[in-house]
Amino acid sequence: MEENFFEKVYAIAKQIPEGRVTSYGAIAKALGTARSARMVGWAMNASHNLDDVPAHRVVNRNGLLTGKHHFDGTNLMQQLLENEGVKVVENQILDFDKLFWEPNLEQF
DNA sequence: AAGGTGACCGGCC
DNA sequence: TGGCCGGCCACCT
Numbered sequence: 505m506e507e508n509f510f511e512k513v514y515a516i517a518k519q520i521p522e523g524r525v526t527s528y529g530a531i532a533k534a535l536g537t538a539r540s541a542r543m544v545g546w547a548m549n550a551s552h553n554l555d556d557v558p559a560h561r562v563v564n565r566n567g568l569l570t571g572k573h574h575f576d577g578t579n580l581m582q583q584l585l586e587n588e589g590v591k592v593v594e595n596q597i598l599d600f601d602k603l604f605w606e607p608n609l610e611q612f
Numbered sequence: 613a614a615g616g617t618g619a620c621c622g623g624c625c
Numbered sequence: 626t627g628g629c630c631g632g633c634c635a636c637c638t
Contacts (some may be wrong), residue, residue, distance in 0.1 A: 509636090510635090528619070529620065537634070539632070541633085544619085545619040546635070549636095550636085551633045559619080565621065570620080574619055592618060
């Protein structure tokens with residue numbers, strides 16, 4: 505529990521089930537800093553160094569792959585999501601509300 | 613030590 | 626209807 509901000513973000517990101525997605529704001533909210541969704545994105549940026557963190561399952565509240573530009577290729581993030589069964593069109597996740605997974609710190 | 617930055621969110625014009 | 630602006634908090638230079 506008493507971990508760094510990054511560690512918390514990573515911990516939650518790791519919990520994202522396969523084929524599911526969540527938003528930065530949702531993670532931030534779970535961390536208690538709902539207004540600091542930017543920090544989540546920042547942590548994700550650093551998570552690029554870690555392969556344990558499925559950053560591709562984290563998108564903005566619109567279900568848009570805003571961070572796909574940060575991945576290696578241009579459509580790597582989309583490919584990863586589609587590989588898990590998530591339909592993505594034009595960087596937009598289909599049925600985002602259905603695939604949305606709500607993170608919860610109580611799981612720790 | 614201080615300022616700038618950022619893969620966001622929500623509200624306002 | 627869509628675009629702009631501020632807030633928010635931690636990390637980096």
